[in-house]
Amino acid sequence: MRVLDTDIGTDVDDLIALVTSWGSGISFDAITTVYGDTSLRAAIVGDAYSRAGRFAPRIVAGEGRALSGRPVFWAGHEGAALVDDPERREPADPGDAARLLASAEEVLAIGPLTNLAAALRSGSSPATRRIVVMGGDFSGAAEHNVICDVAAADDVFRSGAPIDVVGTDQTERVRLDRGVLDRLPSTPVGELLRGEIGRFRRFMEAESNAPHDALAVLLLERPDRFEMERGIVHVETAANRAGHVHFERDANGPHRVVVDVDVDALREDIVSRMMLGAAAG
Numbered sequence: 001m002r003v004l005d006t007d008i009g010t011d012v013d014d015l016i017a018l019v020t021s022w023g024s025g026i027s028f029d030a031i032t033t034v035y036g037d038t039s040l041r042a043a044i045v046g047d048a049y050s051r052a053g054r055f056a057p058r059i060v061a062g063e064g065r066a067l068s069g070r071p072v073f074w075a076g077h078e079g080a081a082l083v084d085d086p087e088r089r090e091p092a093d094p095g096d097a098a099r100l101l102a103s104a105e106e107v108l109a110i111g112p113l114t115n116l117a118a119a120l121r122s123g124s125s126p127a128t129r130r131i132v133v134m135g136g137d138f139s140g141a142a143e144h145n146v147i148c149d150v151a152a153a154d155d156v157f158r159s160g161a162p163i164d165v166v167g168t169d170q171t172e173r174v175r176l177d178r179g180v181l182d183r184l185p186s187t188p189v190g191e192l193l194r195g196e197i198g199r200f201r202r203f204m205e206a207e208s209n210a211p212h213d214a215l216a217v218l219l220l221e222r223p224d225r226f227e228m229e230r231g232i233v234h235v236e237t238a239a240n241r242a243g244h245v246h247f248e249r250d251a252n253g254p255h256r257v258v259v260d261v262d263v264d265a266l267r268e269d270i271v272s273r274m275m276l277g278a279a280a281g
Contacts, residue, residue: 001029003104005062005097006213007111008033009044009078011144012193012200014110016176016274017213018048019189023273024221030058030104032097034111035148036072038064039089040079047082051188052280061090062097062115066149073148077199081192098122108220110134110213112145117152120159131156131163134216136233136245138257139169146235147243154235157245157255165233166219166226166258167245171212173263178207180271189278214270215261222269227260 004021008014021028033041038061049056066072094115101107101119107129109116116131135145135153146153157163181197184190201209219226231253236244247257 001104002027002106002108003101004028004031005034005101005107005109005111005115006031006045007035007041009041010073010075011212012196012209013211013213015048015193015196016211016270017110017217018045019193019277020211020214020217020270020273021277022052022054022280023276024217026217026220028057028108030060030100032060032062032100032115034062034064034097034115035066036064036074037078038062038092040082043084043089044079044082047084048189048192051192052277054280058100059090060097060100061092063094063118064092065114066112066152067114067117067155068149068151070148070150075203077203080199081195094118105129107131108216110145110216112148113152113156114149117149117155120156120161129161131161132216132219133163133165134171134213136165136167137169138167138245138247140244141168142243143168143245146245150235150237150242154237157233157235160254162254163233164219164228164256164258166215168210168212170258170261171215172210173261174215174266174270175208175210176267176271180274183271183275185275185279187278187280189280193274193278211270215266218266218269219258222266225262225266225269226258228256229259230256233257
């Protein structure tokens with residue numbers, strides 16, 4: 001079983017990753033949402049599947065609060081394109097989300113690691129699973145998914161679970177420019193992407209955006225586009241360095257970190273799969 005764990009709705013990269021997965025032929029048996037209003041995030045996932053005319057997998061709203069106790073960052077545009085009845089949204093069930101992740105053979109984690117930390121604490125054997133994480137920055141900066149819940153990130157990387165990691169030091173190298181919006185099809189999903197990418201760029205006051213989470217999807221489909229090294233990821237928790245990560249190379253370590261990517265090939269891979277994923281809806 002493959003499970004996606006996402007904080008869809010804030011950065012548009014989660015939506016891009018979901019549509020990219022459709023174009024890649026990568027399916028999820030379940031999707032869990034994490035961080036902040038997870039019921040709203042679950043509704044956003046369901047809405048995307050509905051617009052695409054696709055059968056949605058099981059969607060579970062997970063933990064909204066950070067283990068670290070850090071206040072949730074909420075941009076304010078989450079769910080702006082969503083048309084639904086808030087009274088009919090499923091309530092959050094963090095325990096169910098953790099159980100789903102604990103039973104998965106493969107997890108793609110593209111948000112803060114709160115749900116995954118709870119799953120790894122549940123007593124299941126992490127050595128039988130593959131976990132792919134989009135998070136951290138191995139060039140010295142503190143990255144959003146880690147800093148939003150440093151305690152959870154620390155728990156996950158200390159667990160000994162086999163984790164492949166692509167950080168923003170690599171994902172920021174792959175940028176989508178204005179031309180991508182012009183290439184999107186005039187379908188419900190294409191229009192959703194065009195609107196949400198535009199909204200996020202205005203929020204960031206930027207002309208382009210990095211499809212961070214879509215690279216994690218392509219790490220599943222096209223590992224040949226990535227150069228990886230094995231070792232141990234350490235998460236710093238001290239107040240003045242909280243959220244920073246560093247990588248200790250170790251041939252016997254449980255982690256593999258992306259150290260280089262084929263930028264041009266990945267950009268075209270993402271765009272082409274977005275086109276395919278958006279075409280049906």
